[in-house]
Amino acid sequence: MKLVLVVLLVAALSACGLQGPAPAPNPAPPPGAQAVASNRAAGGDADGDLDATARAFVELVIATDHQAVKLLDLGVAHATSPGLRALAGELAATRRAELSELRGILDTAAIPYVDNHAGHDMPGMPTEAELLALSSAPDFDAEFTRLARAHLTESATVAKSGASSITHGEAKAVAEAMVRERSSALRSLDALG
Amino acid sequence: MTKNRIRWLTLALAAVAAAGVVVSGGITGSPEKAQAVIRVAEFPADCALSHRLPDDPIVLPNLPGASHSHDFFGNHATTANTTTHQQLAGATGNCNPAVDISSYWVPTLYKNNQPVVPTGITFYYLGEGVNNPGAIRPTPVGLKIVAGNSKATGDADSIARWSCLHAGHVNPSKNFVNCPSGTQLETYLDFPQCWNGTTLDSSDHKSHMAYPVAGGCPSSHPVPVPKLRMVLRYPVNGDPSGLRLSSGDGRTMHGDFFNVWPAAEMERRVRDCINPVIKCGHDGRPL
Numbered sequence: 001m002k003l004v005l006v007v008l009l010v011a012a013l014s015a016c017g018l019q020g021p022a023p024a025p026n027p028a029p030p031p032g033a034q035a036v037a038s039n040r041a042a043g044g045d046a047d048g049d050l051d052a053t054a055r056a057f058v059e060l061v062i063a064t065d066h067q068a069v070k071l072l073d074l075g076v077a078h079a080t081s082p083g084l085r086a087l088a089g090e091l092a093a094t095r096r097a098e099l100s101e102l103r104g105i106l107d108t109a110a111i112p113y114v115d116n117h118a119g120h121d122m123p124g125m126p127t128e129a130e131l132l133a134l135s136s137a138p139d140f141d142a143e144f145t146r147l148a149r150a151h152l153t154e155s156a157t158v159a160k161s162g163a164s165s166i167t168h169g170e171a172k173a174v175a176e177a178m179v180r181e182r183s184s185a186l187r188s189l190d191a192l193g
Numbered sequence: 194m195t196k197n198r199i200r201w202l203t204l205a206l207a208a209v210a211a212a213g214v215v216v217s218g219g220i221t222g223s224p225e226k227a228q229a230v231i232r233v234a235e236f237p238a239d240c241a242l243s244h245r246l247p248d249d250p251i252v253l254p255n256l257p258g259a260s261h262s263h264d265f266f267g268n269h270a271t272t273a274n275t276t277t278h279q280q281l282a283g284a285t286g287n288c289n290p291a292v293d294i295s296s297y298w299v300p301t302l303y304k305n306n307q308p309v310v311p312t313g314i315t316f317y318y319l320g321e322g323v324n325n326p327g328a329i330r331p332t333p334v335g336l337k338i339v340a341g342n343s344k345a346t347g348d349a350d351s352i353a354r355w356s357c358l359h360a361g362h363v364n365p366s367k368n369f370v371n372c373p374s375g376t377q378l379e380t381y382l383d384f385p386q387c388w389n390g391t392t393l394d395s396s397d398h399k400s401h402m403a404y405p406v407a408g409g410c411p412s413s414h415p416v417p418v419p420k421l422r423m424v425l426r427y428p429v430n431g432d433p434s435g436l437r438l439s440s441g442d443g444r445t446m447h448g449d450f451f452n453v454w455p456a457a458e459m460e461r462r463v464r465d466c467i468n469p470v471i472k473c474g475h476d477g478r479p480l
Binding site: 052053055056057060115116117118119120121122123154157158160161162165 | 257261
């Protein structure tokens with residue numbers, strides 16, 4: 001009891017006496033710290049060859065493609081139209097190839113993949129709610145076509161941004177290939193009516 | 194130990210605690226002046242919705258169209274491509290005070306899939322959270338701070354807070370709440386206020402900042418800056434089942450802050466309002 005009270009008293013005294021945030025050493029920032037920091041503003045942190053933009057792009061497309069594969073596999077399994085089934089199969093295979101390329105880019109840079117977008121309403125990413133609704137849609141083919149078109153259109157926008165902003169060679173090449181593939185897939189989808 | 198000694202020690206502790214409150218409140222100036230001001234370390238900025246874009250200059254820099262939808266407040270020029278404060282410095286914003294051309298953004302709120310425009314958007318800069326507001330330094334120009342967890346999957350990993358304006362009897366929750374008719378849904382978000390003192394951003398956009406521990410900034414993040422508290426009010430109430438954020442349910446509420454306050458304006462407010470623990474108005478003068 002006595003010890004507890006003494007400890008409390010000492011703690012209270014030091015808290016009001018020192019006025020410091022903590023008794024532990026708490027170095028003040030060196031003079032001019034702000035000016036130095038301001039000059040470093042541009043670009044953010046670099047991670048080897050993979051800068052912030054390239055890394056964000058790779059992580060986003062991995063997250064998007066994971067969801068797209070789920071959508072496309074549903075199309076392969078449930079679409080009535082043979083043409084739609086075949087297109088879904090082609091696109092699913094392309095997404096899987098894209099995923100392994102993107103994973104390879106992170107592996108080379110020794111960056112573990114983190115899904116920053118799970119549960120988000122991201123451009124080009126079919127959501128879990130949409131996939132669930134698709135399974136019980138009265139007209140599966142129509143709803144699948146709508147979701148596939150949204151994926152391709154929005155993913156094309158992301159790919160164009162990546163192709164024009166990314167400087168990392170391999171990631172830029174993936175983005176450029178995505179622009180071509182999304183565009184050609186949209187034409188195929190339109191051709192199926 | 195006798196009862197008397199215990200009583201004496203208790204009284205001594207109470208006196209010490211009371212003294213601590215006064216000292217940490219920061220006595221400055223003459224007694225007359227001290228009585229005239231409100232002893233809360235605070236200055237505000239009130240802003241409006243500027244624009245809505247699927248962009249995020251911090252998390253998805255230079256990738257327009259790659260983000261979930263965000264509501265941008267303050268600086269009118271913010272896009273995925275404005276990744277440095279120099280790019281925002283020449284622009285105007287819609288905050289009061291107009292000198293605050295900082296950029297603030299949050300995920301878009303939808304009710305039955307229709308976007309909702311927040312009607313009350315206040316950013317409080319506060320001296321609370323650390324025991325010694327006198328040591329708080331101005332937020333450096335260009336500092337980027339992210340608060341909240343856009344990936345929250347439950348209450349445990351969320352710091353979101355939802356409540357009702359004018360309906361204090363509705364308990365606050367980490368997820369959306371059912372606000373009575375005639376009231377508004379509101380949300381609070383406290384940003385981390387301890388800076389590492391060297392970098393304006395970090396690769397995870399979080400680790401250059403930290404929350405205080407036991408009233409002080411940790412030695413890894415030794416520089417206290419004003420605590421930013423965002424308060425948003427949305428003109429919706431009733432059944433929250435039709436509500437969602439572009440990042441998920443209410444627990445995924447998060448906010449991004451890109452500081453573009455002119456250095457002199459921020460420094461003046463920290464010196465005149467935060468350090469001496471005085472409540473200031475939008476102009477940064479004592480109320």
